[in-house]
């Protein structure tokens with residue numbers, strides 16, 4: 157008898173692919189301590205997942221390949237520095253297999269914008285590869301790999317709302333009592349996270365930076381779903397550093413406030429700016445005003461909390 161093996165065709169490959177949807181984040185509180193010996197900063201980081209999503213599809217392939225689509229796809233590195241590639245490599249190495257996978261990223265989260273888009277792709281690729289390769293890793297194993305990939309990656313997996321301490325990777329999930337509405341003003345170009353932390357250090361030279369602690373008022377506002385109270389408690393210790401490196405952000409923050417936002421702040425290390433608004437209707441008004449102001453490239457509307465990395469059917 158002769159056995160003929162037929163190579164898997166495109167249709168077969170597509171049928172065996174796994175797609176994972178992963179949210180962006182905003183930091184409701186980013187309290188930053190002094191620089192540690194390892195160069196990182198201790199944080200009290202209150203993450204909120206918002207309804208802007210990347211999708212990562214893992215499909216069988218020979219070797220590791222990454223492709224990306226979306227308006228800003230050209231700004232996404234497609235080499236081994238991409239956190240999606242590193243996720244596949246780390247997971248494969250742990251299981252002694254080779255990282256044979258084609259990762260395709262549908263990018264909707266602003267690139268290098270302080271919304272954890274790269275982290276989202278890392279968490280998404282990890283979950284997608286785990287399912288594609290049938291590894292059934294435990295949540296704890298996945299979170300461990302996420303923490304190796306980057307400080308924000310564990311939260312991309314978990315979603316919802318959480319307090320991150322240490323580098324921001326040690327998470328405690330937080331209760332959220334209602335929906336919050338946001339507008340995000342996307343700036344031209346990105347800001348490098350290490351550069352913003354470096355500027356934070358420069359601005360605090362000779363200053364005794366206090367231990368970062370989560371604000372009880374902010375945690376309360378989240379738990380009760382009170383947008384006005386949350387607006388009064390939002391704080392980002394990286395904001396002066398981001399504005400110092402990109403002074404034009406001050407005009408964007410001002411434009412959103414003038415348009416009726418409850419609060420305005422830089423998202424993470426920036427340069428995306430975040431505006432908390434009272435409802436979905438106000439979000440549309442503020443987004444239109446921000447776009448018309450000419451102080452940002454585009455404005456996006458989103459709500460929180462949003463679910464973490466999820467395998468789509």
Ligand code: C5P
Pocket residue numbers: 195196197198199305306307308322323324349350351353
């Ligand atoms: O953990 P991640 O790779 O995302 O961090 C990127 C950079 O941001 C680090 O190299 C460091 O400069 C800075 N960072 C920090 N303290 C943190 C998280 C990040 O200084 N808690």
